[in-house]
Amino acid sequence: MPDAARVAATLAAIYASPEFTRAPVMRHLLGYLVDETLAGRGDRLKAYSVAVDALGRGADFDAQADSYPRVQVGRLRRMLDAFYAAGADVPLRISIPLGAYRVLFADEGGDGADAPPASQDRDRERPRPALDGRIPSAAILLSLLLALAALGVVSWLHWGRGSAPAALQPAVVPPPTISIESGETAQSPAERARIADVTRRAGAAFTRSRIATVAYGAAAVDARYTLLLDLGTDGVSLSMRLIDRRTGMLEWSEMVTLPEDPAQLAEAIRPDISALVRPSGIIAARQRTELNDDYRPGYPCLLHYDRYFRERAPELREPVAACVARTIALDPNHVEALAAASFIAVDPAEAPISAEMRGRALALARRASAANPYSPAALVAEARIAFMEGNCVRGGALASRAVDLGRHDPETLGLIGMLLVRCDRPRALELLRSARALDPDLTTFYVSALVLLELDAGRPAEAAAIADAMRPPGRGMLRQYLVAQTLGAIARGQEDQAQARWRRLVALTPRPRDTIDQVLSYSYLAPDYRAMLIERLRAGGIADGDIAPSAR
Numbered sequence: 001m002p003d004a005a006r007v008a009a010t011l012a013a014i015y016a017s018p019e020f021t022r023a024p025v026m027r028h029l030l031g032y033l034v035d036e037t038l039a040g041r042g043d044r045l046k047a048y049s050v051a052v053d054a055l056g057r058g059a060d061f062d063a064q065a066d067s068y069p070r071v072q073v074g075r076l077r078r079m080l081d082a083f084y085a086a087g088a089d090v091p092l093r094i095s096i097p098l099g100a101y102r103v104l105f106a107d108e109g110g111d112g113a114d115a116p117p118a119s120q121d122r123d124r125e126r127p128r129p130a131l132d133g134r135i136p137s138a139a140i141l142l143s144l145l146l147a148l149a150a151l152g153v154v155s156w157l158h159w160g161r162g163s164a165p166a167a168l169q170p171a172v173v174p175p176p177t178i179s180i181e182s183g184e185t186a187q188s189p190a191e192r193a194r195i196a197d198v199t200r201r202a203g204a205a206f207t208r209s210r211i212a213t214v215a216y217g218a219a220a221v222d223a224r225y226t227l228l229l230d231l232g233t234d235g236v237s238l239s240m241r242l243i244d245r246r247t248g249m250l251e252w253s254e255m256v257t258l259p260e261d262p263a264q265l266a267e268a269i270r271p272d273i274s275a276l277v278r279p280s281g282i283i284a285a286r287q288r289t290e291l292n293d294d295y296r297p298g299y300p301c302l303l304h305y306d307r308y309f310r311e312r313a314p315e316l317r318e319p320v321a322a323c324v325a326r327t328i329a330l331d332p333n334h335v336e337a338l339a340a341a342s343f344i345a346v347d348p349a350e351a352p353i354s355a356e357m358r359g360r361a362l363a364l365a366r367r368a369s370a371a372n373p374y375s376p377a378a379l380v381a382e383a384r385i386a387f388m389e390g391n392c393v394r395g396g397a398l399a400s401r402a403v404d405l406g407r408h409d410p411e412t413l414g415l416i417g418m419l420l421v422r423c424d425r426p427r428a429l430e431l432l433r434s435a436r437a438l439d440p441d442l443t444t445f446y447v448s449a450l451v452l453l454e455l456d457a458g459r460p461a462e463a464a465a466i467a468d469a470m471r472p473p474g475r476g477m478l479r480q481y482l483v484a485q486t487l488g489a490i491a492r493g494q495e496d497q498a499q500a501r502w503r504r505l506v507a508l509t510p511r512p513r514d515t516i517d518q519v520l521s522y523s524y525l526a527p528d529y530r531a532m533l534i535e536r537l538r539a540g541g542i543a544d545g546d547i548a549p550s551a552r
Contacts, residue, residue: 312476376406490540
């Protein structure tokens with residue numbers, strides 16, 4: 001097998017050619033076949049695996065009745081032949097033998113790295129220009145530069161399935177990259193405009209998230225993920241497919257029916273874009289599994305922060321706080337890390353919160369906003385402190401901007417909804433409902449607020465149903481879960497059950513816990529929010545006297 005640098009340089013040149021630039025499906029198919037061959041699985045490639053894993057067909061694909069993979073591989077074979085016939089200067093010749101899916105590699109100089117039979121080799125014989133000691137051509141230089149970049153940043157992972165040496169790793173690890181590409185099914189100007197609109201909106205959502213960075217132009221060649229968009233023959237069915245370029249696997253797919261009214265497009269694709277860009281979404285989950293216990297500064301650290309923010313697992317707090325601090329030390333303007341540090345500075349786990357802690361959190365939030373005034377994370381961090389200080393005007397203005405920019409992230413919507421409870425309950429309820437619609441497994445913190453607001457709005461049946469649908473969380477969010485379950489029992493009129501759940505909550509609460517407010521203060525920082533909870537709990541039969549002396 002050829003070495004990774006030569007394969008990377010050859011693929012970079014192929015992908016950059018005009019024919020392949022216009023054919024994202026062919027680029028992905030070639031990358032998949034190359035990956036499988038280099039992994040030693042080339043001889044086991046079949047029409048079914050190519051169709052399902054590389055071309056996005058469903059698991060029920062019938063390879064005997066449908067020639068689609070053979071047709072596409074035949075097209076790829078012709079495109080490769082045309083690329084080499086044009087006189088490309090690349091280290092390797094990549095070919096696909098007739099009747100097979102395995103890729104063959106051959107040195108363009110003549111010695112085969114994985115040479116095809118002589119009969120096939122004769123098909124590609126052509127004169128090659130001699131360099132005669134002159135400066136190498138721009139194509140060769142570009143290929144070499146791309147190969148070096150790929151080795152240092154991407155290809156060590158892409159080809160070696162491991163980690164790059166420390167000397168080649170950036171100090172602050174960046175997010176993975178994603179290219180957003182459209183297939184070749186859109187024909188009319190109106191259809192192309194629709195695809196372009198979806199592409200633009202998806203790109204904007206990724207730009208505002210920290211989950212992946214959109215790669216454009218030549219950089220898209222080395223993107224870790226590709227989001228493929230294809231419009232059906234009916235002109236309204238949009239296929240969305242997420243492909244992991246490293247493995248060639250189809251990670252996620254969805255069909256969306258586009259509305260006739262362009263003004264409704266954003267809302268139609270919002271749930272699917274959210275599934276990709278949110279901190280608990282498809283890409284984040286894959287990356288979290290892959291990186292596992294990696295706490296390096298930057299992206300790996302922030303994945304752990306997202307998990308801590310969602311679960312509040314006590315064992316995560318110290319390593320997360322440490323890696324966030326390291327990220328800021330290496331990059332003082334790292335917006336996401338500054339926003340995360342602001343939240344950690346006023347963590348309910350550290351209750352009671354002092355004015356000094358709030359001041360430190362506000363300073364960090366303002367640094368984040370100064371670094372990027374369009375970052376939803378920075379805006380939410382600053383809004384949080386404003387609301388904690390009772391400044392509804394300032395907090396509301398920041399919250400509105402954060403919602404406009406982070407409308408695909410249920411965590412942003414949920415947190416803003418909870419913060420707005422004291423200032424605008426109808427808007428808070430609307431945002432919490434929207435957040436839960438995007439993510440049925442929304443953070444326990446926000447679902448407990450939604451139960452409270454539904455009950456407050458005179459909808460006990462809805463409040464009880466939401467509480468019943470909650471999954472028991474880990475211990476970091478167990479107190480908030482028990483608050484929601486107590487409210488759910490109150491909504492159903494089950495006073496005994498409400499008392500039992502409340503007593504369990506009290507038993508889990510540190511001292512002092514002599515009053516309802518003291519019990520709640522370990523989970524909820526805002527006095528106004530606690531007052532609203534206390535009103536509902538007392539109306540449901542919970543009183544300070546229900547806290548048993550033994551629990552005090």
